[in-house]
Amino acid sequence: MVHNLKYRCFNLLILLYSTFYTINAQTVGAEFPIATGPDSTFATAFAENYDRFLIVMRKDKPKDGADIICQFVSKSTNLPIGEPIKIGSTVFSYKNMEHAFPQAASDKDNFLVVWSDSIFEQATPTSVVYGCLIQGQEVGIPFEITRGKLVSGFGTLHYNTKTGKFFLASYNNNGLYGHFISVHSGVSITTIQISNLKPRAEYSLAFGDTSYLACWVNDDNDYEVCGQLIGESGAINGPSSGFLIDGSTDPSDNPLYVTYAGTRFIVLFNEENLMDWSIYARFVYEDGTVKDEKPLICRGGALLLPHATVNGTELLATWTRIPRTLNLDSCNVIGRFFDLDCQPIKDEFTIFSALTGKAPCGNLTTYTNGFYYVFTNRVDIKFIPPDEVCFVNGDVYGVTINGPTSVKDRSTKPARFELSQNYPNPFNPETKFRFSIPDRSYVTLKIYNLVGQEVATIVAEELTQGTYTREWKADGTPSGVYLCQLKAGNLSETRKIILMK
Numbered sequence: 001m002v003h004n005l006k007y008r009c010f011n012l013l014i015l016l017y018s019t020f021y022t023i024n025a026q027t028v029g030a031e032f033p034i035a036t037g038p039d040s041t042f043a044t045a046f047a048e049n050y051d052r053f054l055i056v057m058r059k060d061k062p063k064d065g066a067d068i069i070c071q072f073v074s075k076s077t078n079l080p081i082g083e084p085i086k087i088g089s090t091v092f093s094y095k096n097m098e099h100a101f102p103q104a105a106s107d108k109d110n111f112l113v114v115w116s117d118s119i120f121e122q123a124t125p126t127s128v129v130y131g132c133l134i135q136g137q138e139v140g141i142p143f144e145i146t147r148g149k150l151v152s153g154f155g156t157l158h159y160n161t162k163t164g165k166f167f168l169a170s171y172n173n174n175g176l177y178g179h180f181i182s183v184h185s186g187v188s189i190t191t192i193q194i195s196n197l198k199p200r201a202e203y204s205l206a207f208g209d210t211s212y213l214a215c216w217v218n219d220d221n222d223y224e225v226c227g228q229l230i231g232e233s234g235a236i237n238g239p240s241s242g243f244l245i246d247g248s249t250d251p252s253d254n255p256l257y258v259t260y261a262g263t264r265f266i267v268l269f270n271e272e273n274l275m276d277w278s279i280y281a282r283f284v285y286e287d288g289t290v291k292d293e294k295p296l297i298c299r300g301g302a303l304l305l306p307h308a309t310v311n312g313t314e315l316l317a318t319w320t321r322i323p324r325t326l327n328l329d330s331c332n333v334i335g336r337f338f339d340l341d342c343q344p345i346k347d348e349f350t351i352f353s354a355l356t357g358k359a360p361c362g363n364l365t366t367y368t369n370g371f372y373y374v375f376t377n378r379v380d381i382k383f384i385p386p387d388e389v390c391f392v393n394g395d396v397y398g399v400t401i402n403g404p405t406s407v408k409d410r411s412t413k414p415a416r417f418e419l420s421q422n423y424p425n426p427f428n429p430e431t432k433f434r435f436s437i438p439d440r441s442y443v444t445l446k447i448y449n450l451v452g453q454e455v456a457t458i459v460a461e462e463l464t465q466g467t468y469t470r471e472w473k474a475d476g477t478p479s480g481v482y483l484c485q486l487k488a489g490n491l492s493e494t495r496k497i498i499l500m501k
Contacts, residue, residue, distance in 0.1 A: 027401065028349070028400075028401050029400040030399070032397065034071055034396040035069075036396070037395075039059055040392055040393045041069065041377075041394050041396055043057045043364065044056055044057065044154075045155075046366070049109075052075055054106065054111045056068070056070055056104045056113055057071065057084075058094075058100060058102065061089075065092065066093065067086050067088070068088040068102050068115050069087075070087055071084045071085070078400070082137060085134070087132045087142065088132060090115055090117045090118075092116060094391065094392055100116050100117075101116075101151065101152045101153065101201075102114065103151055105157045106159060107161075107166070109135060110135050112157065114131045114145060114151055114157055114168055116150045116152070126147055129146045129151050129168075130142045130144060131144075131145050131181065145168065145170075145181065149170040149171060150170060150171060151169075152201040153204050154257055154364070155205060155257065155258070156168065156170075157205075158205060161428045162232065162428065165180045165182050167230075169205045171199050175193055176195045176214060177194060178194050179192075192234045194230060195240065195241055195242040196241055197216075197218055198218075198220070199216030199217065200219045202255040202256055203216035203217070204216075204255075204258045204267075206265055208260045209286060211229045211230060211237060213227055213260075213284055214228050214230065215227045215256055215269075223251060224246070226241075226243065227243055227267070227290075243288060244290070245282050245290055246280070246294070248271055252269050252270055256268060256269035257308060259315075261315065262340065263285075265286075266310075266342065268280070268281055268297060268317065270303055270306065277300070277302055279297040279306050280294050280295065281295045281342040295338075297336070297342065298334065298336065298348070300321070301322055301323050302322040303319050303320070304319065304320040306319045307319070309372065310367075312423060312432055312469050314337055314340070314404060315337070315338045316337055316338075316365060320332070320333055320360065320361050320362060320363065321334050328359040329357075331354055331359035331360060331361070333361075333376050334351065335351045335374070336348045336349070345404055354378070355378055358379055358394075359378065359381065360378050361376070364376075367403075369471075370471075371400040372403055373398060373401075376397055377391070378395045380392050416438060419433070419493040419494075422484060425497055427474070427497070427498070428479075428501045431472055435470075435486050437463060437466065439465050440464045441463065442463075443459055443460075443486070443488045444457065444460050444487045444488075445459035445486050445487075446484070446485050447483070448483045448484075448485060449482055450480075450481060455482060456474075456477070458470050463488075479500055480499060481498055482496075482497050483495070484497050
């Protein structure tokens, strides 16, 4: 995992930094602290409901191991809600953090947090994965999910609104596994094997319209990025070993990340060679098709921990860049906006820089309430002979970013009046609408049922020329087919939308 990058990786950093990057001014808000001070923390996951984020962190103990800590953060003020909550602990320390990357997800009523630990069975250590439910500020009793397996990666726990179940990916030497977890009438767990290939700890998971895509790096060779499609019922839609997503001859042993972009999955992964490091993208469809295109996301320096979030027709990709000079004060978390073909629509920009001698490392991103949120850890780098690199003494920060579609003076003017199809569709209970207006006008965006009755008003205001994104939460609205109508002056356009609960 991150701390386990071999020293050989850092030897590459002494090569000349031959690529010049233009950093474009970007609307990045003021940082807000989440966990700072003398206690060493490291954020590994977050989840959200309507009004708050849950940031999940490891808090290292003085001697060994770590406590699993959760902190609520208000979406309206960006301030912590209450004190940090301890929900469990792990014997795994920062020296083997890849075994102890807690994960989190929310069904809007409950937050589920999962993490790895170890127990002794007949004097033999056995890994175990625990889960804990948080409802409101009430913390439940930890429960066992599986034994003999570990949890790691980024975004490897998801909640499916259609099935009402959480889905968790775990791994061991025998392969990758999936666990369907129901918590609404007591805890019920069903386990399947996703692949019989052993993955590296750097794996990721996303849900599309009807299936999950699990992605990992083959532990046998470091070169192959593999995937497997899993149906909502647990059916495996490919060979038992999975299928090949990328087979470059350059190692891909840094963490990867997968997200869903309306019609296909986007997989971000790292490639290393003696001249440069790069992050690329691959496109995977739910029928198992892998497109030949391989867009370049970024190049130069040591590029770690890619992450991404999709909003409408744009994608914010983020990553950590360590310069070739190995000057840790010059480490940055970088972002760039792309369209859904992974073609850049803005220049790279810096999200986090070094602060008080600590380097930013890692990032978690989401889009909500009209902003992109990015969270990072600022850490000290600790070298453990002969070849291990660890991150210690971490502080956790967040920041908000205005995306290109929310900047009113965007240089690319919309050529026509347009209402895009909502995303996701079908949806439950939230969906997003993206629309463009060519001139300043009074705009309404309303929802109607099929007999013409108005159900909701999303927009009713005068707007300047531009492209906008708005969200609708259909709480209390019954399932069915509805019509979304956009009006601006004499112009009108209607889309059919499906609410499926």
